[in-house]
Amino acid sequence: MRAILCLILPCALAACMEATPPPDDLRQRQETACANAIAAHVNRPTAEVRPRWLSEAGGLATVETWDGGRRHLCTVDGSARVTGYSHPPA
Numbered sequence: 637m638r639a640i641l642c643l644i645l646p647c648a649l650a651a652c653m654e655a656t657p658p659p660d661d662l663r664q665r666q667e668t669a670c671a672n673a674i675a676a677h678v679n680r681p682t683a684e685v686r687p688r689w690l691s692e693a694g695g696l697a698t699v700e701t702w703d704g705g706r707r708h709l710c711t712v713d714g715s716a717r718v719t720g721y722s723h724p725p726a
């Protein structure tokens with residue numbers, strides 16, 4: 637009985653632990669959030685904009701997104717929520 641308990645307890649504890657998403661997953665979600673925000677901003681389908689994660693500082697990521705020849709920079713937080721965007725020169 638004790639041997640079975642020793643086998644079941646680690647499995648039960650592992651099931652209770654929440655997995656942390658890898659950083660690449662967060663970057664992908666931040667790119668997607670920026671792409672969606674810019675697509676809505678320029679009234680184009682999301683497939684027509686190209687996001688690219690650039691950097692992170694202070695818990696905020698900067699994602700560059702192009703629609704045609706226009707460049708947009710999004711600020712995206714750690715929950716993949718766009719907190720703002722700008723139109724810097726290309």
